[in-house]
Amino acid sequence: MKLSMLAPAILLSSAIPFLSIAQSPEEDFARALQLEASGNPENAIDAYERISLKHHSSNLYANLGNLYFQKEDYGRAILYFRKALWLDPDDRELSDSLAEANLRSGAVENQSPRPNRFLSAHFQAHWLVATSLVFWFGILLGAYLIPQRLTPFSGTGYGLLWILSLGFLIWGFAQSQAAGKRLSREIVILSPKNDSERETIIGLRRFPGEGSSCNAQLKPGDSMLVVLDDSENPRIHQSPEKTLWFLVQSHSGVERGWIKRDEFESVMSFVRLDQNDLEASKSN
């Protein structure tokens, strides 16, 4: 009896050290806010970026975007506004900020095409749930109604309606999933962090090497797509100087070339890309 009462208490006490270690992101956020309000933008950026390694929120990325915007680093401002908009797509202020940053960076033309809101990656789950519901509801209703001869129209009509509805929903899901895949591959071109001019032009090299000639020139803030191989991994090349090169292409697919890892950042946390980075860094 005593043992049975003690067991939960032991379990609870063993969890206390772990609970105390887990730090709330709100505290770090408040500290970063203090740094920003006290006119220390560089430290505020560092603090925000440290939080973003583990925790994500729309407001966090919005503040980061604002700080980079004020520094006239429009490439990073665009990147963080994009991240913020992914978490809060209905925020008009963020949309306006992104448009302004795009305008100032001059990267308006090289932006990703915006799909219809209902066909965007945000609606993948909605389409899938609707498809599942129609699928099962159609089967169950048909299984009940058709033997009873209670359908207002024939079994063929019922089946046709069911197949058409399913087809439409599967199409919507495929569209939103394609948008999601494209977003997973999307990267934003950045200028080097220590570049004071912010007028950097990034070359899209023909071959993975510093000395290679360029196919095209990119501006910070331009949006590109990482090229994947057959196993859906990014096409990467490691040079003898241990520099990682990624094969990227424009959204239209016309421009294609190699850029270094420190010249871009992915809009979403592309899991496979990060894993490859990790493996490459381990091999270093």
Place this chain on the structure above:
Amino acid sequence: MLRQILRAFSSILVGASFVVQAEEIRIEAFFEPSTIPLSHSSSYRIVVNGTQKVPLLSPPAVPGLEFSSNPQTLRSASWINGVASVKLEFIFRATPKRSGRFEVPEWPAKIDNQSLSVPSARLVVGEPSPQQLIRQKEEKDQQEKLKSAAFLEFSSPRPFLFEGESAEATVRLFLWDRLPVTRIDQAPLKRGEAFSVSELGQPSEQRNVVRENKSYSVFTWKVGLTGAIPGTKPLGFTSVIAVRVKERRDSLFSNPFFNDPFFGFGRETPIEVTSDETSMEVRPLPTEGRPSDFNGAIGNFEVVTGIDTNLVSLGDPVRLTYSIRGAGNFSAMPAPTIKLSDSFKIGPPNFKFTGDELTKHKGTQDFEYVLTPLKSGSLEIPSLSFSFFDPVREKYFSRLTNPHPLLVEPGESWNAPKSENPAPARSPATSSRRIPSQMKLEGGDWTETFAVENPLRSIVFWASHCSILLAFSATVFLRSRNLDPLVRSKLQKERILDAKLRNSIRHKDAYGFYQALRRRIRLRIGLACKCDNVSALSRFEAVELLRQNGYSEELVRKTDELLGACENSAYGGVDAEVNELEPILLQARSILKKIRS
């Protein structure tokens, strides 16, 4: 060899020219042919012998006879009886306008510094032959027919225009439906120099427009018509259409009204379609009451101004939008001149027209100016005046816009950029910048993952589907397992009998129908009342079974009647109406449904 021949020939020519120098100049003039019917033309030839110098000849005017202005000139040299002779021949084309005798009198001509006279010449023009008269009549008829088959109409909303005034006119091309028009080769072109028209867009097409008992297809173009030169001036339009006609050019039936449009044979020929030439007055603008700031705007307009912000920092630009809305000569309207105090620097305006881009008659013309305040403090963009001439009321009007207060915050003072050092493309970091969004003071909703998740990889999704599938399969399996084999066979029999009932109705087999219905009812009663030996049940036993199982008396009575009807028809020899089978089946179904419940 060739060189020798050429040399000899040139020496002959040079020698001949010396001989000709001495020859006397002689002039002949005659018509060839000298007698022609009306509608033909003749050649008026002037032959000048004895000179090589080409004189300027112009025959005198003869009433009823028309000469071409540029004569054809022939030069020839010949040896006549061992004497070299040179002559020039001038051929004028003479076209008579009437029949009769014509005489070109002797007229003076100056040739090679000599005053000579060209002798008189006579031409007789006879009456046209009957064939020619017929052909002329046919041509006239054809022209008349063409005029009624394809014509242009021009209409203007204004009976006259003022100089510089624009009106939205319409040009309509009527094409008779029976005319084999293949395409419109040329959109209507204006005739008349006193007017200018806007570019023609795509026409709107209207079919089956009946006019004088003929059905037409009508193509309508909207056109902005502007009066350019004062005075009463002619105005008309010309278009060209392509029509398919027969191959034989000489045939009387080569006109489009006797065509062979079938199968696409024949050839295409262009036909010019013209509108009636009308005169339109262009009046000069009145000078009386003309405002000093009038700059050519004619029409009826409303003017509105607006600025994009009321609060700026010193040096930041302000957009002033000057919108002119209404109907008038937008295409000829220059940008209004804005006179502001020295507190502002004004840039050149941007233009934007909203409305019909082709005619530019009705719509809104926006002029966007960029103003840069040069002083801080409370400034004002004053009222701006816009003057125009209203052609309907024939008076000048002026409109005043509202003033706009502007608060300019102090900042860095404005330094005008030096011409040799253009301003940098991007403002320095210290200049005023608009922060795009407010600083967020709360963290908001936190999330641990930041990736586009594929819902197909979600365990919850597949688990829920698998559970539904399992539940569904289990239900079907258990249901099929729980059924007594006897009940299952009875249900199967019911389905077979249902099919038989439907087939009996389709084949109008009343006997088979009633037999199947009787078995179907008994089967249902057996199932509902748990009686195994249903085939051995008599009508009365079946009814009694229902009564014992607590079914309503009405249902029992109806079942009894139905079974009775079945027995009478199947075994009693009572002829059943084939048409009544369908309602009986419906009635039986409702009874069977009640027995089931």
